[in-house]
Amino acid sequence: MGKRHKKIMNNRRLLISLIVLAGILILAITAVFTIYMNKESKPVDPGSKEQISIVIPTGTGTEGIASILAENQLIDNIKVFKLESKMKGYDGKFKAGEYKLSPGMSMEEMMEFLISGKTATIRFTIPEGYDIKRITEKLASEGLINADVFAKEIQSGQFNYKFLESAPAGPNRLEGYLFPETYEIFSDANEHDIIDKMLSQFNKVFTEKYYARAKELGMSVNDVITLASIIEREAKIPEDRPIISSVFYNRLKIGMPLQSCATIQYILGEQKAVLSIKDTKIESPYNTYQNAGLPPGPIASPGADSIHSALYPKDTNYLYFLAKGDGSHAFSVTYDQFLKDKAKYID
Numbered sequence: 001m002g003k004r005h006k007k008i009m010n011n012r013r014l015l016i017s018l019i020v021l022a023g024i025l026i027l028a029i030t031a032v033f034t035i036y037m038n039k040e041s042k043p044v045d046p047g048s049k050e051q052i053s054i055v056i057p058t059g060t061g062t063e064g065i066a067s068i069l070a071e072n073q074l075i076d077n078i079k080v081f082k083l084e085s086k087m088k089g090y091d092g093k094f095k096a097g098e099y100k101l102s103p104g105m106s107m108e109e110m111m112e113f114l115i116s117g118k119t120a121t122i123r124f125t126i127p128e129g130y131d132i133k134r135i136t137e138k139l140a141s142e143g144l145i146n147a148d149v150f151a152k153e154i155q156s157g158q159f160n161y162k163f164l165e166s167a168p169a170g171p172n173r174l175e176g177y178l179f180p181e182t183y184e185i186f187s188d189a190n191e192h193d194i195i196d197k198m199l200s201q202f203n204k205v206f207t208e209k210y211y212a213r214a215k216e217l218g219m220s221v222n223d224v225i226t227l228a229s230i231i232e233r234e235a236k237i238p239e240d241r242p243i244i245s246s247v248f249y250n251r252l253k254i255g256m257p258l259q260s261c262a263t264i265q266y267i268l269g270e271q272k273a274v275l276s277i278k279d280t281k282i283e284s285p286y287n288t289y290q291n292a293g294l295p296p297g298p299i300a301s302p303g304a305d306s307i308h309s310a311l312y313p314k315d316t317n318y319l320y321f322l323a324k325g326d327g328s329h330a331f332s333v334t335y336d337q338f339l340k341d342k343a344k345y346i347d
Helices: 002-040 062-071 078-087 107-116 132-141 147-156 162-166 191-205 208-217 221-234 238-254 261-268 304-311 335-345
Strands: 052-056 097-101 121-125 182-186 320-323 329-332
Touching: 052 062, 062 078, 078 107, 097 107, 097 182, 132 147, 147 191, 162 191, 162 221, 182 191, 208 221, 208 304, 221 238, 221 261, 221 304, 238 304, 238 320, 238 329, 320 335, 329 335
Parallel strands: none
Antiparallel strands: 052 097, 121 182, 320 329
């Protein structure tokens, strides 16, 4: 019995030792695993303030999201992202959308952003022919901007674009350059971000070819956009734009006032359908009835077609045009013909 008891005790001690060793091994493995996970899930670039835009398409799984993050150098280890997502119960909870993430964020911080969707995008549209006043009113009504802050950014915000070198200073400094388009912005975008988004789009549209063409015409970018903005406000159908452009070029060549109703509407600050004689005599550098040449700056945001028409007018001898009432225009070389068209379509 003594030997048997001793053997049992030895076996128990061995078992306990093995259990202790197994426990120590598990603790060691857990510790190593924890250290590894913590190391791999830390920010790729601690302290970085850089914002990187990524898009998570609808239906993208955890591995696909991890791949997108890795491609944009936001994480180093796809497997750790997948594992941590599963351990934290995040799988299947990530939301599609466009996000701004930083290399200074940990994996968990990125996961929380992707689950909350709080940096998802908001869409807004700026129609062609809108001036700064109407753009401001639209964005403010949609809750995207504070009108006063937006106005300050328009006048004195810092934007590094070559095309702004010839833009006139003042409260309407960016008139004509807030490109009309449908945009998607991050929900936390501020007034500066929104303006920069529109200026960036203008920068894409106004190509190096356009700069060269403007130089060929002896015009600054501001001259081109000023003319394009008048064309935008005058034209109703696309095919009329290059013809209207030719009328204005022909008038400029002979020193004849442009006599654009759109410039008077800009002075008045309203889209007045019928102008009075008094309206056309308002003292303003934007009054193209009283002053020859182009006004000092754009009167609205022209679209791509109007910009192209301002740079490449049709070759005509027309000096006059008037709206026919159906969206199109009647064009004429002589004032007599203009009067006949007026009697036919208006009087």
